[in-house]
Amino acid sequence: MATITELKCAVRETLESRGVLGQLKARIRAEVFGALDDRREPRPPLSHENLLLNELIREYLEFNKYRHTASVLTAESGQPEVPLDRQFLANELNVAEDASSKSVPLLYGLVSHFLNSSDNGGKVFLRGASLPTRPTASDTVAGPDA
Numbered sequence: 001m002a003t004i005t006e007l008k009c010a011v012r013e014t015l016e017s018r019g020v021l022g023q024l025k026a027r028i029r030a031e032v033f034g035a036l037d038d039r040r041e042p043r044p045p046l047s048h049e050n051l052l053l054n055e056l057i058r059e060y061l062e063f064n065k066y067r068h069t070a071s072v073l074t075a076e077s078g079q080p081e082v083p084l085d086r087q088f089l090a091n092e093l094n095v096a097e098d099a100s101s102k103s104v105p106l107l108y109g110l111v112s113h114f115l116n117s118s119d120n121g122g123k124v125f126l127r128g129a130s131l132p133t134r135p136t137a138s139d140t141v142a143g144p145d146a
Helices: 004-017 020-036 049-065 067-075 086-092 106-116
Strands: none
Touching: 004 020, 020 067, 020 086, 049 067, 049 086, 049 106
């Protein structure tokens, strides 16, 4: 008769070979995050840029079946539960798509474009003026011990 340890190993190997173990771990993390999340604490307003970035990431996560990770992103970021329309995203990013590019997330197309682009010697000029600023140490609220 198999020992408890052998049984545990067999169950673990079976779950790993079926690809279920990773999904279970991700689900547990998502549930723990949900239980610990303080919904009374207001979230900072979601900037237009963050809304678009989060949506690109969510589309990528869901395409790759990282659904629990996507659910944590949605909950933690304050992203709307209903995904933004893909055509809206493409229009906001000034992206034109063909039929084949619509079968993969927009993020894949953007990365592919920049990897294969020869404009400006392969470099993209970024302007940071419209990007959100990060809080500094002086912007943080002092804790109860301060």
